[in-house]
Amino acid sequence: MTNNFQLMVGLILCFALSSLHAQKTEYVLEENLPYYEGIVSDSYQKERCKIDLYYPKEIKDFPTIVWFHGGGLKGGKKSIPEQLKEKGMAVVAVNYRLYPKVKTPVFIEDAAAAVAWTFKNIENFGGDPAKIVVSGSSAGGYLTMMVGLDKSYLATHQIDADNIFALLPLTGHAITHFTVRAEQGISNKQPIIDRYAPLYHVRGDAPPIVLYTGDPELEMLGRAEENAYMMRMLKVAGHPNVKHIILNGYGHGIGIPALPLVVKEINKMIKNL
Numbered sequence: 001m002t003n004n005f006q007l008m009v010g011l012i013l014c015f016a017l018s019s020l021h022a023q024k025t026e027y028v029l030e031e032n033l034p035y036y037e038g039i040v041s042d043s044y045q046k047e048r049c050k051i052d053l054y055y056p057k058e059i060k061d062f063p064t065i066v067w068f069h070g071g072g073l074k075g076g077k078k079s080i081p082e083q084l085k086e087k088g089m090a091v092v093a094v095n096y097r098l099y100p101k102v103k104t105p106v107f108i109e110d111a112a113a114a115v116a117w118t119f120k121n122i123e124n125f126g127g128d129p130a131k132i133v134v135s136g137s138s139a140g141g142y143l144t145m146m147v148g149l150d151k152s153y154l155a156t157h158q159i160d161a162d163n164i165f166a167l168l169p170l171t172g173h174a175i176t177h178f179t180v181r182a183e184q185g186i187s188n189k190q191p192i193i194d195r196y197a198p199l200y201h202v203r204g205d206a207p208p209i210v211l212y213t214g215d216p217e218l219e220m221l222g223r224a225e226e227n228a229y230m231m232r233m234l235k236v237a238g239h240p241n242v243k244h245i246i247l248n249g250y251g252h253g254i255g256i257p258a259l260p261l262v263v264k265e266i267n268k269m270i271k272n273l
Contacts, residue, residue, distance in 0.1 A: 026057040027086060030125075035094070035117035048097045049110055051117070053125065054080045055090035061128040063165065063266055064090040066115050068136030068143045073107050073179040074099050076139070083259035089266065090127050092118050096143070104180045104196055108153055111143040115164070116157035133166045133266055137255055139179075141172020141212075145198035145230075149206055164207040166269055168262050171213045171252055174199045174226035188221065199230055204238030210265055211244045212258045218251035 030053040040046050056062055065084060069076040078093040085091075096110035119129050136144045147153050148167040154160065176197040178188035186192060193199050211231055216224040224246060231244040245261065247254050 025059060025086070025088070027054060028057050029054050029080070033117075035114045037117075044097060044101055048095045049113065050078075050095050051114055052078055052080060052093040053090065054085065054093070055125050055127065056088060057126075059088060060126050061131070062089050062126060063131035063133060063270060064092060064118060064122050064127045065133045065135055065262075065266070066092045066094060066118050068094050068096070068111060068134075068140030070136070070138030070140050071098070073139045073142075073177060081255060081259055083256065084263065087263050089263075090122065090125065092122075099179050099183065104183055105153075108143060108146050108150075108196075109156075112147050112153035113157065115147055116154060116159045119159050119163070120157075130163070131165045131270065132163075133168055134164055135168040135170065135262060136172070137170040138172065138252065139177065141169030142177050142198065143172075144169040145172055145174065146196070146201075148209075149198050149201035149203065150195070162205060162207060166208045166210070166266065167206070168210050168265060169212070170258050170262075171219065171223055171254055172198070172211075172227075173223070174211075174230040178221075191222075199226075199233060202230070202233045202237045202239075204234070204240075206234070206239060208241040208269065209234065209239070209243075210262075211242070212254060212261065213244070213246055214250040214252055214254045215246065215248050218249075220252045223252065 032050045035051050036049050069078055078095040080091050080093050094114040096107045115134060118132055123129050134144045134148055144167055148161055148164050151161040176192040176194055180196045181192055211227040213219055213224040213227045227244050231242050234242045247257050
């Protein structure tokens, strides 16, 4: 009797585990989708201006993170961060053209084109265009802020930047990026705030913003302080929903500890809709 009971319990557990496994959401990866519309004659644009789209197959109206890689606007390539996989949301990993093959503001224009593609196409894959988050690390954080704060880049594609669900940049420049300054012969130790600085475009009606940086003593060249000032000036401009989160004990590479916080923030924002 005992053996039969144990066998029955074992079969029930196996069935339950099999059911859970069967119900696990399947994720699809579409690679190297071009994000510029129409005919592209520039060979470098054809090579670089592509995205990888990772999305849940059975979930509808999922949120989407447009993710820009780092690399100082001079290097790097698209990839889906492990910390963003299988979280019930899509990830659009973006390649953009790089300095010195292109000059400012081409990489910002590419970033805007990728965000615009997402607004115009994510619904075809089951996503909700009202839940598009823009994020990225380092240079990707800079591009996140430029595309979300300077409305002119997305306006070129008939997209209102205010329709972005949230801007969640990791350790991005708030002043003019050092590669943009180098292009003008300006030292990376000479801070500049011009039209290529996110700080130049602070406005109270921007999407919700959370700024993530590492420890001020471990970060690159005042990066944490730049973001602290960005938060302060956004508040001065009347922005109602901005935060600066400092990951103490971490330097510039904060992706592993910060991305779970990004996912948590998105889920909290969706819950509060």
